[in-house]
Amino acid sequence: MTEHASTLYAKLLGETAPIAWQELQPFFARGALLWVEGGQDLIAVAQAVAENDRDKVSAWLDSGLLGKVDDTRAEDLLARDPQLWAVVVAPWVLVQERGQAPALH
Template sequence: MQTKPENDTDLRTKVNRETARLPWSELEKHFAAGNVVYVANDLDLVDVAVRISHDDKATIVQWMADGKVMKVSDQQALRWQEAEASLWAVVVSPFILVQEEKPRAQ
């Protein structure tokens, strides 16, 4: 089924509104269930969420092969826990996509 561009815009707006910064401590139970997915900083979190919503397998598989989208590792989880990190997060059921805050330009 082809998605109309205006629907894609509506979805992007919805996803953007649902994106929030959350402390890692609130995400740990979801991590334990295997539902937290890391998104690399060079990708747009909202774009990744929209593509997953549209089941864009080719793009998602490429991102996974490039290590840009992957399940959060135990090492990442431990680092975020120790740092009491806050992450950008958005739900694309059953997953929660997370991304570290992007460094600000100097």
């Protein structure tokens, strides 16, 4: 990891916080909410998005590990109200279910 990359990772880590689904609904309505599957490092995914790393992001999108929150998932999140973890990489908000989050480096 380069010095710039590690600095960006640390910055994103510092900007990551727990959030409730209710607070994320406006971002969902705008289509600006990206779901990161639980096995992925939320910060590493956010870093790849921030750096416009097309290869990594495309691979995650193609494999379903990253994607826009769809109506079915939104209904599930509304019904369950799980603990979520989110970070903003404008214009996106990346979100992951907190109970599924891997240990952060």
